[in-house]
Amino acid sequence: MEIFSIVTRSITKNGVTAHKDPKLPPLPHVSDGPDWTNILNLFNPEQATLLVATVQTLYPHRGVAPTVYRRVVVNFDKLASQTPSAARLSLAFCDKLSAASPVSFTELAETYRISALKTIETTPEFIFVQRMSVRYLYDDLEIWASFGYEGASYHLGGYIKRGFDDLNWLPPLPNDL
Amino acid sequence: MPTYAFNDSDAVVIIGSGAGGGTLANELCQRGLKVVLLEAGPHLTAEDFVNDDWAAYEMLSWLDRRSASGNWRIAKDFPDAPSWHCKVVGGTTTHWSGCTYRFQDHELKARSTYGDIPGASLIDWPISLSELEPYYERAEAKMGVSRTNGLPALPANNNFKVMYWGAKRLGLSKISTGNHAINAVPYDGRPASIQDGFSVSGDKHGARWSTLNVEIPRAEATGKLDLRTGARAIQILHNEAGEANGVVYVDAAGTTHKQTAKIVVLAGNCIESPRLLLNSKTGRYPNGLANGYGHVGRHYLRHIIQTVWSIFDQPVNMHRGELMGGLVADFAEHDPARGFAGGYYIELNAMGLPTTAAFMNPGWWGYDFTNVIEQYAHMAGMFMTGEDMPQPGNRVTLNESELDAFGVPIANLHYDDHPNDLLMRNHGYKTLTGIHQAAGAKRCIEAPAYPASHNLGSNRMSAKPEDGVVDRNGETHEVKNLFIVDGSAFASGGACNPTLTIVALAIRQADFIATRASA
Ligand SMILES: Cc1cc2nc3c(=O)[nH]c(=O)nc-3n(C[C@H](O)[C@H](O)[C@H](O)COP(=O)(O)OP(=O)(O)OC[C@H]3O[C@@H](n4cnc5c(N)ncnc54)[C@H](O)[C@@H]3O)c2cc1C
Numbered sequence: 001m002e003i004f005s006i007v008t009r010s011i012t013k014n015g016v017t018a019h020k021d022p023k024l025p026p027l028p029h030v031s032d033g034p035d036w037t038n039i040l041n042l043f044n045p046e047q048a049t050l051l052v053a054t055v056q057t058l059y060p061h062r063g064v065a066p067t068v069y070r071r072v073v074v075n076f077d078k079l080a081s082q083t084p085s086a087a088r089l090s091l092a093f094c095d096k097l098s099a100a101s102p103v104s105f106t107e108l109a110e111t112y113r114i115s116a117l118k119t120i121e122t123t124p125e126f127i128f129v130q131r132m133s134v135r136y137l138y139d140d141l142e143i144w145a146s147f148g149y150e151g152a153s154y155h156l157g158g159y160i161k162r163g164f165d166d167l168n169w170l171p172p173l174p175n176d177l
Numbered sequence: 178m179p180t181y182a183f184n185d186s187d188a189v190v191i192i193g194s195g196a197g198g199g200t201l202a203n204e205l206c207q208r209g210l211k212v213v214l215l216e217a218g219p220h221l222t223a224e225d226f227v228n229d230d231w232a233a234y235e236m237l238s239w240l241d242r243r244s245a246s247g248n249w250r251i252a253k254d255f256p257d258a259p260s261w262h263c264k265v266v267g268g269t270t271t272h273w274s275g276c277t278y279r280f281q282d283h284e285l286k287a288r289s290t291y292g293d294i295p296g297a298s299l300i301d302w303p304i305s306l307s308e309l310e311p312y313y314e315r316a317e318a319k320m321g322v323s324r325t326n327g328l329p330a331l332p333a334n335n336n337f338k339v340m341y342w343g344a345k346r347l348g349l350s351k352i353s354t355g356n357h358a359i360n361a362v363p364y365d366g367r368p369a370s371i372q373d374g375f376s377v378s379g380d381k382h383g384a385r386w387s388t389l390n391v392e393i394p395r396a397e398a399t400g401k402l403d404l405r406t407g408a409r410a411i412q413i414l415h416n417e418a419g420e421a422n423g424v425v426y427v428d429a430a431g432t433t434h435k436q437t438a439k440i441v442v443l444a445g446n447c448i449e450s451p452r453l454l455l456n457s458k459t460g461r462y463p464n465g466l467a468n469g470y471g472h473v474g475r476h477y478l479r480h481i482i483q484t485v486w487s488i489f490d491q492p493v494n495m496h497r498g499e500l501m502g503g504l505v506a507d508f509a510e511h512d513p514a515r516g517f518a519g520g521y522y523i524e525l526n527a528m529g530l531p532t533t534a535a536f537m538n539p540g541w542w543g544y545d546f547t548n549v550i551e552q553y554a555h556m557a558g559m560f561m562t563g564e565d566m567p568q569p570g571n572r573v574t575l576n577e578s579e580l581d582a583f584g585v586p587i588a589n590l591h592y593d594d595h596p597n598d599l600l601m602r603n604h605g606y607k608t609l610t611g612i613h614q615a616a617g618a619k620r621c622i623e624a625p626a627y628p629a630s631h632n633l634g635s636n637r638m639s640a641k642p643e644d645g646v647v648d649r650n651g652e653t654h655e656v657k658n659l660f661i662v663d664g665s666a667f668a669s670g671g672a673c674n675p676t677l678t679i680v681a682l683a684i685r686q687a688d689f690i691a692t693r694a695s696a
Contacts, residue, residue: 130542
């Protein structure tokens with residue numbers, strides 16, 4: 001199954017281009033359709049959509065496409081397929097969260113999603129999923145570009161000629177520093 | 178490269194190739210001594226390194242599990258990774274950001290200067306600043322420290338402009354881009370920085386000093402260094418006279434070897450060195466080596482380190498350029514009027530988006546967090562490093578409930594904050610936010626400490642055997658021919674980043690060991 005695109009090593013958003021180091025794998029390709037869960041090893045479609053809804057509720061960003069959140073869950077799946085403790089914690093998280101409200105988590109309005117997550121906030125399963133959400137979401141190239149982080153620079157000559165000292169909204173510095 | 182025989186009893190065996198061990202290895206090879214350098218990690222090069230926060234962290238770090246206890250917040254945030262250092266040739270000098278400052282005179286006399294602070298186990302160093310100064314000079318020269326030896330300062334970057342104007346408007350005066358073992362101009366065969374912002378990811382460009390790119394190649398060039406990578410020391414051996422004479426280690430293939438030694442030097446960083454001593458119990462030394470007075474692992478220090486991230490109306494782009502190129506030294510001296518002992522430095526701090534998000538406040542989620550992180554491009558950062566109080570209960574111990582892959586109990590790191598530490602933290606947060614607010618910050622986030630990066634004191638140096646583990650030359654009081662050359666040998670922490678002092682002490686120790694070895 002083809003899950004890696006070989007092209008996506010830089011992304012431009014609102015005029016900012018973010019770069020992934022050329023030695024690292026590019027972004028995994030995740031389908032826009034409901035079949036996106038086909039590439040997962042461990043999570044079934046229900047668990048996968050529950051986890052996507054979780055990451056979206058924990059870290060809501062307007063204008064960030066659902067595919068970005070799906071990529072986080074693809075990374076979870078990869079980690080959990082390789083690490084038994086990660087598999088145990090993420091699956092137990094899905095069970096706990098499902099049990100936290102009578103209505104399916106993905107059907108809940110945001111207010112109730114937040115309340116459901118709060119009821120399990122101190123559990124090791126929640127802590128694991130929350131930390132891993134931060135780990136993978138903010139490591140996503142599309143997020144980097146969206147929030148103005150340009151990423152890898154060595155292969156582009158660093159920032160010495162690309163704005164490392166271009167801040168001009170404060171007075172110039174004295175010369176005798 | 179020579180391969181010394183396992184029973185060669187002429188070699189100095191050094192465990193760990195970081196700031197202390199890598200420097201000492203080179204200094205001894207230059208003096209003509211045979212050195213076996215055991216390094217648990219692999220030998221990576223600039224080719225292997227990547228410009229990427231997490232990929233670099235995973236490539237370089239010591240990731241073996243640990244446990245943590247005590248009331249420090251790290252025990253909650255990072256319970257199985259309380260301390261942050263590396264496992265590669267070059268140790269944490271592959272990861273460090275190059276800030277290089279000297280101890281102040283009074284910091285080497287901590288007990289005499291600060292007095293009897295309840296709960297603190299302060300001592301004076303058995304070395305004075307004037308004794309250390311010639312070695313600081315040699316260290317600065319070999320590391321190419323900016324603003325020393327006629328070398329220029331690092332150029333000011335965006336994040337520094339914010340720090341500068343904030344500090345200036347507050348009336349502070351000791352503001353500069355600071356001192357760094359990072360080249361502003363080509364020096365000693367290394368290029369000038371291209372401001373890539375990834376010195377901490379191994380430093381592909383090589384503008385920053387590390388033992389990987391300076392000390393170890395030079396040691397190899399002497400033909401005296403036997404560097405063994407993937408070599409994990411698990412026990413120190415001694416002879417019938419009670420003197421250190423060998424090391425047991427496991428090689429990359431999993432085979433256990435015994436390397437005989439004339440002298441054994443521990444340089445495994447502040448957690449692993451006491452762990453090795455504690456794990457080397459024998460009938461003669463039932464509490465572990467050099468632990469007759471019970472100080473091994475105790476008085477562990479991690480500095481008062483914390484960051485403030487602030488958001489401005491306009492862009493900062495703190496990720497561009499050398500990450501820590503800024504210093505405010507107005508609070509470095511000891512001023513009892515502030516209500517606490519010791520001082521702190523304010524330094525520039527920047528991280529990429531991935532690690533900024535992870536370390537800003539672990540556990541934080543929801544709209545408040547996302548609103549802040551979305552403004553990453555408008556964010557500036559500063560951190561403080563200040564002196565924490567030694568306490569006997571803050572310590573590295575063996576956690577007998579879990580063994581690592583080599584059958585050695587994992588390390589537990591216990592730390593309780595001392596009241597003096599909390600007063601300094603409070604003062605520091607207010608100063609850091611004050612500076613950013615004066616520069617126009619609309620919101621400041623007081624971030625907690627990340628896993629301990631300045632690990633010190635757990636095998637401390639003392640004049641009297643009953644007060645510590647090693648003497649003024651870094652040799653253990655109890656076990657002859659057993660030395661320590663990493664940050665664990667600090668008698669007290671001082672305020673500044675520790676590596677320049679580790680390197681200066683290593684050069685000094687080399688003089689002593691060379692004399693001993695030729696005796
Ligand atoms: C992100 C970061 C930034 C930093 N920035 C600065 C800075 O700007 N300025 C500054 O002064 N300091 C800085 N530091 C701290 C600095 O890196 C350390 O203080 C310094 O490297 C410690 O030197 P060391 O010799 O004690 O140990 P290390 O440099 O950590 O070296 C220890 C070596 O021993 C090896 N080892 C351990 N146990 C064994 C064993 N059993 N067998 C074989 N090998 C073993 C390890 O694999 C490692 O390679 C920073 C640290 C971090 C994490």
